[in-house]
Amino acid sequence: MTLTTSRRNFLKTAASAGAILLVGVRPDGAIAATGSPDPMLNPFVKIGADGTVTAMIKHFEMGQGPATGLSTLIAEEIGLRMDQIAYEFAPSNPEIYANLFFGGFQGTGGSTAMANSFMQYRTAGAAAREMILTAAADSWAVDPSSLRIEDGVVIGADQSAPLGEFVEAAALVTPPEAPTLKDPSEFRLIGNPDTRRLDSPIKVNGSAMFAMDLHLPNQMVAMIARPEQRGGLATGFDDSAAKDVTGFIRAAILPNKAGVAVYAENTWAAMQARDAITVEWDLSAAETRGSDEIKAEIMAALEAAPTYNVQQTDQSVTQAAIDGAEQVIEETFYFPLLAHAPMEPLNCTIAASDDGGIILHDGAQMPTGPHMALAQIFELPMEKIQIKTMLAGGSFGRRATPDADYQVEAALAFVMTDRSRPVKLVWSREDDLRSGYYRPAFGHRVRVGLDAAGQIVGWDHRIAGQSIMKGTPFEAAIVKDGVDHSSVEGAADSPYRIPATFFGLTDTEKATSTLWWRAVGHTHTAYVMEVMMDKAAKAAGQDPVDYRLQYLQDGADQARMAGVLRLAAEKAGWGAPASGNAQGIAVHKSFGSYVAEVVEISGNASEGIRIEKVTCAVDCGIAVNPDVIKAQMEGAIGYGIGHNMRDQITLSGGAVDQYNFPDYEPLRIGDIGAIDVHIMPSTEAPSGVGEPGTPPAAPALANAISVASGLHIASLPMNENGVKFV
Incomplete structure (x- = not known):
């Protein structure tokens, strides 16, 4: 590694409050780093001037633990305690955050989070450690090999300082092509049974924000009336009784005719109004078989x-x-x-962004799918679609449909409005059990x-x-x-x-x-x-x-x-x-x-x-x-x-x-x-x-x-x- 600034220039600028170090990879897979926002680099590690280290989590959290696991890898390699690292969910960007087992898709599933990210996150953490030690060694005029990081403090050569003091200079260090990973004999966090989940406190004290908890200013709630039989299409509806429900706004057939969107000021009003409308369905192509017939067909296939x-x-x-x-x-x-039957029923919120794009707030298990679907629905380039991943109260696979079913419903419900108000789509438990996957x-x-x-x-x-x-x-x-x-x-x-x-x-x-x-x-x-x-x-x-x-x-x-x-x-x-x-x-x-x-x-x-x-x-x-x-x-x-x-x-x-x-x-x-x-x-x-x-x-x-x-x-x-x- 080389330092691309002089020690004198470093001393002039090291106190900058805006210092930041981002360590990650570029589209070609090379380790990269920067000290300022860079559209070509989405990091796995973000370190602020105050020494705050944040792990950018590319696998969403539905209770299975990647927010803790991937943060552990970075904390281990840098030399932190678990209370010295935070996490954020990575943006939707399959070029950088693709699941290595899913080809070009960014997503969580198949129990792959740790298996495909173990080396990525350890390598990013090790690169950040070496860059900080190089910057510290230049500042102290010592050999980098004489320094180490323990509990977030750079130590060695009879000196010590919080790692945050070297962030700005470290951002100018050429990233190592192959940083040295710690030997398992040096692990303090990996494999430690006393390492606890990072998301437990917020879930215990109620401050955790699940997708269902999101409430944007001036939002509408939409619920969908769906056919009982798979394949039914809506041809008309009567909402006259729904107009008596306080908070009811309007109803409209979805563009794909898969249901009727009912809009209201809150979830209860949307439920009541949806129950009050009557829908005419075309069931000519709908499923009509019962369980006995389905079982009989399967059993007959076993005999043939x-x-x-x-x-x-x-x-x-x-x-x-x-x-x-x-x-x-x-x-x-x-x-x-x-059925999957997660404790948190399906939901997501969609809104217009200030730059003319779309923001989807979702417990997004496989963000690439809805990202592509929304780009098509709104006829916008991918960069105009933002997906903000939130915590999800379980999934068991349900939030990762190949056709992005509920996100598409939300988009269709939103596209039929003037887009001045966010739309929050909510499924009830009955919706998911009766109309799900x-x-x-x-x-x-x-x-x-x-x-x-x-x-x-x-x-x-x-x-x-x-x-x-x-x-x-x-x-x-x-x-x-x-x-x-x-x-x-x-x-x-x-x-x-x-x-x-x-x-x-x-x-x-x-x-x-x-x-x-x-x-x-x-x-x-x-x-x-x-x-x-x-x-x-x-x-x-x-x-x-x-x-x-x-x-x-x-x-x-x-x-x-x-x-x-x-x-x-x-x-x-x-x-x-x-x-x-x-x-x-x-x-x-x-x-x-x-x-x-x-x-x-x-x-x-x-x-x-x-x-x-x-x-x-x-x-x-x-x-x-x-x-x-x-x-x-x-x-x-x-x-x-x-x-x-x-x-x-x-x-x-x-x-x-x-x-x-x-x-x-x-x-x-x-x-x-x-x-x-x-x-x-x-x-x-x-x-x-x-x-x-x-x-x-x-x-x-x-x-x-x-x-x-x-x-x-x-x-x-x-x-x-x-x-x-x-």
């Missing part, structure tokens, strides 16, 4: 020859192996539609052949369901040779080394708008794989843990999966539950992480099951924030168990039957007695933690119920298929 040979293997080899097996076990599974329905049919020793000799696995990726911008990247990988992930690419496997896939017609749901395809494939592995172990007369370990040998992937399996079993006291209790186990790899879970239950299926304890072991590579990882495992376990215990979305004549939490009941605090999480030590690169805890949860519970009651649960939810919970 599959459309796609997923692994391109010879099906006849599998068939011959199973035909010659000593015994065959088989099962047919069905998984219903599921859903985890698709899937069926599986599996036949497994065992030899005389109980070893698997062939595995025939058919999958049928509604594709998520086909017909979306992600199709080109995800769909290969006709196979939507999200339909088969976790099964066709399982770490288990099983001989003579065949995986077949058939797509069925979508009855609703399908969308990724926490852990996507793994939510049904893990259930099938792990319930079938337990059935095979039982048929072989072997312990379920020992049986699985036979198929997890000879490979790094297999070793890591076996590692969490052993750890979970050890910590749960596998094989020795409390008197009268039963245990079930499941292990799965998803999003680069390996998770094993043991569920211990009391009671039985007919009289009532109680989940006493869930023991979890996770290998997610380097554990940046153990406290966050444990919280994510706990939440994911609850999410996976709760939805599979008693939730489903059903259709009658194409319309969703469920309305709100009384008939789509989330997990309650009393449903699980305790959750115990153990993190495997690792030097591997960090991988996902937001979703991997979900897939093994339900099959571990199902396997425990099988032990306790002899009931194999192949159709979900459990409470609709022979299981009572207390």
